[in-house]
Amino acid sequence: KAGVTQTPRYLIKTRGQQVTLSCSPISGHRSVSWYQQTPGQGLQFLFEYFSETQRNKGNFPGRFSGRQFSNSRSEMNVSTLELGDSALYLCASSLGDGNSPLHFGNGTRLTVT
């Protein structure tokens, strides 16, 4: 079974631009969560989608948004990029039944210059 796939692997953007990251979950998984990892703040939860609906949300500004499609694939968008948005963005998928662990992808490394 293929794991969680995130694209692209690396991105370089300029301040003020916007970016879209993509995540394909493990087949059969209906929940997709997004996390941001930085050296200063560590791993922080952004949001979770289940059956195309946002089920949970972390404490990030509205510039961070996401969506989930009917095939459970998810995208995350960050608008008006700031230098502090430079991070590794990790996507995780699970069955979403409350008893299943999260499986993470290899992440997208975003650098904002």
Place this chain on the structure above:
Amino acid sequence: GEDVEQSLFLSVREGDSSVINCTYTDSSSTYLYWYKQEPGAGLQLLTYIFSNMDMKQDQRLTVLLNKKDKHLSLRIADTQTGDSAIYFCAEGRGGGNKLTFGTGTQLKVEL
């Protein structure tokens, strides 16, 4: 609060056992997880334990949970150089996938 704390570094000799510790504060945590992260990679799920369990063993890995002290540990038997990585503990509550992660413990295995 929802802090999860871990020591930052651990150094062991190859073949010895490693014990990585974690403390958490949320008594309503349902699941507790251990993830491994190698340089340039994502998080690899190592093992997880339900909050009503005290211990879980999986090959070289043993997880111990002390609910009274809110203390979780991961023991790696016969530690190998390939075990060198950062290890994160995380707690989850309820049915959602909002995990709170610790700061990570960098394990260095020396020959």
